[in-house]
Amino acid sequence: MTSLYLSVIDPAEGTEALILGKCAPVGDIVREMVTKGGEQTRAPVVERARALSAPRERSVIAKAAADGATRHAELSGLGTGPTRLARDHAMLYFPSGGSTVRIESAGERDRLYRQAVPGFGVYTFILVGAEIERLPETDQARHRELFRLVETYAAAGGEADASPRPDAHVFLIPVDTELVGVPLFNQVAAGLSDRMRLQLIKDLRSRSQASLAARMEKGAGPFLVAGIEPDLLPDGSDAYRLVADLSGMGIEHMYAVVDAFDRGISPELGGRPESLAAIRDRLEDVVPKGGDQASGGGAATADPVWLFMLGGTDEARAGAAIGRFVLGVAAIFKNEPPSA
Incomplete structure (x- = not known):
């Protein structure tokens, strides 16, 4: 789903649609959006996620965005060492x-x-x-x-x-x-x-x-x-x-x-x-x-x-x-x- 949003609409709008649709916890949505789009999507994704979330979610959003940027670099062959973000x-x-x-x-x-x-x-x-x-x-x-x-x-x-x-x-x-x-x-x-x-x-x-x-x-x-x-x-x-x-x-x-x-x-x-x-x-x-x-x-x-x-x-x-x-x-x- 994140690939679809990134390919056809603005990352911030895609983030908003996923959050309003309750497709996943906000941290997961932010992490996946930044993982797919890279560092250039980090700021707009975080800004939109914060606008749509409670203040207590800010630390979760910040960490998810950082993890997403790191993961994007790893998947692009730009990692600096062993990963701590493995899912499989x-x-x-x-x-x-x-x-x-x-x-x-x-x-x-x-x-x-x-x-x-x-x-x-x-x-x-x-x-x-x-x-x-x-x-x-x-x-x-x-x-x-x-x-x-x-x-x-x-x-x-x-x-x-x-x-x-x-x-x-x-x-x-x-x-x-x-x-x-x-x-x-x-x-x-x-x-x-x-x-x-x-x-x-x-x-x-x-x-x-x-x-x-x-x-x-x-x-x-x-x-x-x-x-x-x-x-x-x-x-x-x-x-x-x-x-x-x-x-x-x-x-x-x-x-x-x-x-x-x-x-x-x-x-x-x-x-x-x-x-x-x-x-x-x-x-x-x-x-x-x-x-x-x-x-x-x-x-x-x-x-x-x-x-x-x-x-x-x-x-x-x-x-x-x-x-x-x-x-x-x-x-x-x-x-x-x-x-x-």
């Missing part, structure tokens, strides 16, 4: 091995991260830091670079089989379905990401992981949470997960982080906790021992401990070592160099 959510999949990017939607938001598509070997959920829009530019730049690399390199194949495989790793990112086509960082649904992060914090505290929970609550992020189940919050006290806290890390390390996760998984390790330990081993080489994590050559701003293995660290490390040894021996008998 989805989970974006970036599998390794050149598989096609997948978007999965669900009627219930929780199903997007509690019941992901089964069949992959490792699932890594990417979560943004709290109040990301208020973070310093250095922290936002780190997020932006991580998502750029995932979008550019993790989805580079494009023509391969899109079916889940146990030897494939997959990045999962909560997004706004209406923003498909804009840069990945701007597609991120910050509200859903926050919901996932807060539920994970609650889960960690219930498992006596208060220190890690505090990091995820206060850290700038981003946070990468990997597991072998299609569920951010798997049941069971022995559920294996690998958490990488990238807070304070320099953007020059983001490529190595994405590469460490995005490599294919050895078939022998697919769906097993040893695959997480193998990823952790790669990540331990991202920042040289004793080196700064922060960019610019200054003092490191990130904690030197940034990797956390949950659910049997020692056993997983030993299993990963054994798995790599077995693969190396097999490669020797095949007269081939062992894979990295």
